[in-house]
Amino acid sequence: MIVLESAVEFRAHCETLRQEGPLGLVPTMGFLHAGHVSLIDQARAQSRHVAVTIFVNPAQFGPREDLSRYPRDLQGDLAKCQAAGVAVAFAPTSNETLYPPGFQTYVEPGPLAAPLEGERRPGHFRGVCTVVAKLFTLSRADAAFFGEKDFQQLRVVQQMTTDLDLGTQIVPCPIVRESDGLAMSSRNAYLSADERKRAVSLSRGIGIAQALYATSERRPSFLIGAAMEPMRMADLRIDYVALADPNTLLPPETPQGNSRLLLAAFCGATRLIDNAPLEP
Numbered sequence: 001m002i003v004l005e006s007a008v009e010f011r012a013h014c015e016t017l018r019q020e021g022p023l024g025l026v027p028t029m030g031f032l033h034a035g036h037v038s039l040i041d042q043a044r045a046q047s048r049h050v051a052v053t054i055f056v057n058p059a060q061f062g063p064r065e066d067l068s069r070y071p072r073d074l075q076g077d078l079a080k081c082q083a084a085g086v087a088v089a090f091a092p093t094s095n096e097t098l099y100p101p102g103f104q105t106y107v108e109p110g111p112l113a114a115p116l117e118g119e120r121r122p123g124h125f126r127g128v129c130t131v132v133a134k135l136f137t138l139s140r141a142d143a144a145f146f147g148e149k150d151f152q153q154l155r156v157v158q159q160m161t162t163d164l165d166l167g168t169q170i171v172p173c174p175i176v177r178e179s180d181g182l183a184m185s186s187r188n189a190y191l192s193a194d195e196r197k198r199a200v201s202l203s204r205g206i207g208i209a210q211a212l213y214a215t216s217e218r219r220p221s222f223l224i225g226a227a228m229e230p231m232r233m234a235d236l237r238i239d240y241v242a243l244a245d246p247n248t249l250l251p252p253e254t255p256q257g258n259s260r261l262l263l264a265a266f267c268g269a270t271r272l273i274d275n276a277p278l279e280p
């Protein structure tokens, strides 16, 4: 595995790798866990070579968010990439590698980025789209692998890739969970032992709503209310619980099996998200 910090070198190395066959790209912010590794595995299964990017993208953090304290472990990340068979890890150590002095052009996503995370985190998806577009342009990857853990991000990136003819196939990958159901996330590292126990209430809420849907409950307010209950009991501060059409991300008139239940809540100071279709 080769580790690169320079964008010019990353572009050149990807060019070389692509001559041998399809290149898969896995963009990450590092502090890798089994969810990230599942993306790498999926990329390996579908590509000749895999590129992983490790970059805590400042453009997708709001002014009151956790950019400066976002967990980092570059050496651990590189060991995991190496073990997973990654060909190149692009890990810029300076923000100026991707945002040099004078940088001024951003990718502005459309209505898919407006509700849910977009409403709570203004500018977040603009930052995501900008860095992802740059990583696609540098790597010219044949396919890029994104987790359904960040379902709205996946949809926004799919739309951007279509709209801007970026030519990289977007491959959605399932959510990897801890044994009790908590969706794996780099931010889980912030949780105290007590918070870690209470954090399972997000996936519990999903399970309850899915069970209710299976008994033919179709009233959105009942499904959403049921999903909120475990988080209330565990003293989480709910940011939102919503049902969304998986294509438009708008509330469905009548919930369907593929309607997505999306949740965001603060467990102590840590903001957690999760989602699943009503019919698992």
Ligand code: AMP
Residues within 6 Å of the ligand: 027, 028, 029, 030, 035, 036, 038, 039, 145, 146, 147, 148, 149, 150, 173, 174, 175, 176, 177, 183, 184, 185, 186
């Ligand atoms: P991040 O490092 O949080 O920006 O995530 C990088 C990629 O890994 C994104 O496509 C995420 O959706 C994906 N990812 C994060 N957590 C998980 C998980 N638990 N299961 C599957 N994919 C994940």
